[in-house]
Amino acid sequence: MPDTGTEMTLGEAGGAADGLATQVFVQHRELLFSVVYSMLGSVADTEDVLQETWLAWASRSAATSAKQITSPRAYLVRIAVNAALARRRAISKRREDYVGPWLPEPLLTENQAGDGADSVMRAQSVSLALMVVLETLSPLERTVFVLHEVFGYEHAEIAHILDRSSSAIRQLDHRAREHVQARRPRFPTDPKLHQRVTERFVTAARSGDLTALMQVLAPEVTLWTDGGGKARAAREVVHGRDRVARLIAGGGRRRPIADLGIRYRQINGEPAALLTSGGTPYLLVVLDLVPGGNQARGVYVITNPDKLSWLRRHQ
Numbered sequence: 001m002p003d004t005g006t007e008m009t010l011g012e013a014g015g016a017a018d019g020l021a022t023q024v025f026v027q028h029r030e031l032l033f034s035v036v037y038s039m040l041g042s043v044a045d046t047e048d049v050l051q052e053t054w055l056a057w058a059s060r061s062a063a064t065s066a067k068q069i070t071s072p073r074a075y076l077v078r079i080a081v082n083a084a085l086a087r088r089r090a091i092s093k094r095r096e097d098y099v100g101p102w103l104p105e106p107l108l109t110e111n112q113a114g115d116g117a118d119s120v121m122r123a124q125s126v127s128l129a130l131m132v133v134l135e136t137l138s139p140l141e142r143t144v145f146v147l148h149e150v151f152g153y154e155h156a157e158i159a160h161i162l163d164r165s166s167s168a169i170r171q172l173d174h175r176a177r178e179h180v181q182a183r184r185p186r187f188p189t190d191p192k193l194h195q196r197v198t199e200r201f202v203t204a205a206r207s208g209d210l211t212a213l214m215q216v217l218a219p220e221v222t223l224w225t226d227g228g229g230k231a232r233a234a235r236e237v238v239h240g241r242d243r244v245a246r247l248i249a250g251g252g253r254r255r256p257i258a259d260l261g262i263r264y265r266q267i268n269g270e271p272a273a274l275l276t277s278g279g280t281p282y283l284l285v286v287l288d289l290v291p292g293g294n295q296a297r298g299v300y301v302i303t304n305p306d307k308l309s310w311l312r313r314h315q
Contacts (some may be wrong), residue, residue: 008167020064021061025054031073031151032080037233038146039084039139040091041104041131043310051079067124077238078161088139099229101237103300104131106267106284120168126150128268129288130297132224133183137176144169145176169284177270187291195264195271197294198287202262202273205248213245223247227305265311281308 034051037046056079060069069075096103106128126134126146134142141283143162148169155173159166197216204212223244227233232251238244260275260282267274267286275283287297302308 003307005261018058018062020060021058023055023074024061028073028076032076035077035146035151036080036084037107038126038131038150039081039143040087041135041305043105043107045091047082049080049207052083056083074157074160081161082129085139085143085157090157091266098237099227100233101224102135102228103127103224103226103307104135104268104273105310106286106302108265108267108311109269110266116261127270127288128286128300130180130184131268132298132300133180136183137179141172141176141179144172145180148173149180185291188288189270191271193294194287194289196287197296198264198271198273198285201287201296201299202275202285206249206260208249209249210249212246213249214241216295216297217241217245218290218293218297220297221295221297223299223301226307227303228306230305231303233301233303248299281311284308284311 003243017125029050032050033046035042036049040046040049044223053076057072057076060075132147137145140162144158147158147161148155153161155166155169158173159169162169184208200212201216203209219241220239220243221244223234223238225233225238234247238247260277261279263274264278265272265274267284270286272284272286274281275285284302286300287296290297
């Protein structure tokens with residue numbers, strides 16, 4: 001056949017296929033990031049899982065064609081979820097040697113055009129407090145809870161993703177929902193009230209005002225401080241208003257806490273206070289309020305520099 005200039009060369013065809021595969025993956029990357037992060041609570045591990053997912057997707061697209069895959073979204077989610085479950089085992093192993101309480105790696109969920117992590121909020125991502133509760137679920141229970149309760153997948157869809165029966169998925173979902181509801185009932189929060197309580201807490205903490213701290217903390221408050229053995233933090237979870245208030249007030253009176261800068265940001269969909277030293281993230285505080293109240297029942301403090309590094313890159 002004579003060359004009319006209209007036919008693609010093999011290289012051009014391959015390049016077009018690669019371009020389509022990349023385009024499809026980018027279109028779904030935000031969803032994949034949100035699902036995997038909700039399962040793992042680690043940005044670095046999430047990025048690794050997405051890289052594995054991309055390689056599997058690129059290989060499949062090269063062997064067939066991205067156009068021939070009936071549902072790219074379903075295929076990508078299935079690959080990502082199962083890769084995340086495999087990664088979960090490695091994370092659990094690492095966690096055995098972790099120093100002190102562990103908290104999820106925080107995500108900045110303010111509007112950032114082009115940033116895949118922003119979809120965590122769009123997809124009704126779980127808060128830091130709820131993610132702590134999800135850590136007490138089995139990996140499969142957590143996966144089912146995240147897919148069904150957070151992202152709205154039907155049980156039949158989850159069964160296909162995990163290669164299990166729908167009845168097994170329903171049982172896992174039931175156990176997970178009961179577990180989560182017992183430990184942290186869901187309730188709507190007023191962002192403006194949450195912001196005000198956070199500001200009151202930070203002001204009292206920086207000045208070491210014990211009385212003001214006692215007013216902003218609920219009697220049953222729990223304090224989690226995650227330093228990972230790399231920064232100052234309590235080695236155990238602290239319970240009770242008196243103990244928590246005294247511990248925070250004592251730290252607030254010492255330098256350099258009182259001299260730190262403050263930036264109020266939205267972390268995992270909720271107001272948070274980022275304390276900085278020389279413009280560098282030093283400490284993150286997130287409060288969990290009592291249902292319908294203006295006191296904190298949970299105080300989550302992250303000082304581990306590794307977990308604040310992502311915020312450093314997205315200030």
